[in-house]
Amino acid sequence: MYFLERLYFNTNYNMEFSINETENKGFTKIEKFNQETTEELMFHYKKVLELLGEDVNREGLDKTPLRVAKAMQFLTQGYHIKPEDILRSAMFKEDYRQMVIVKDIEVYSMCEHHMLPFVGRAHVAYIPDGTITGLSKIARVVDAFARRLQVQERLTTQIKDCIQDTLNPLGVAVVIEAQHMCMSMRGVQKQNSITTTSDFTGAFEKVATREEFIRLISTKTI
């Protein structure tokens, strides 16, 4: 069996990335990470482990600083992506002027206060004014903003602004529901609380349009 796993950053990043290939037992993994940044992060994560009271030389932690260095770069790759370019890469002229909804987009982000994950779903809608975009691009825009250190409120607004400013539709609506690990695992330790944020422009300022959107994202259709 021969596998290729590619972790790639899909738009113009302005950093030099080196490609590392590791091969073991028929599994070839190709990853792109900035070598210098990875080494620097490894050095610091090793220190962090020591400060937390760990023995960094024990077998289980041998490659942990390297893994964390890569994981953190993956989880913050949004800094090197321009979400507007994602939309611009697939814009089409189309006369459709009804609501387009992409719902239940998985959101994996990290709160900027604790660097702990918050996980949930985003529902995004827009009403085109002559221009539509590829549906997958909406999900990619969500990812590009989510893979940064964030607060849910700003994430919601950034997605809305990006779509509004790039596609110039008649309106944009974004709702995000998420569970924050900094609330579940620490602090008030509320395991089941969900935070909901929303932001709207244009046509969605009208109550009837907004209610239609809320109704459509609330119904389970599949």
Ligand SMILES: [Zn+2]
């Ligand atoms: Zn937090």
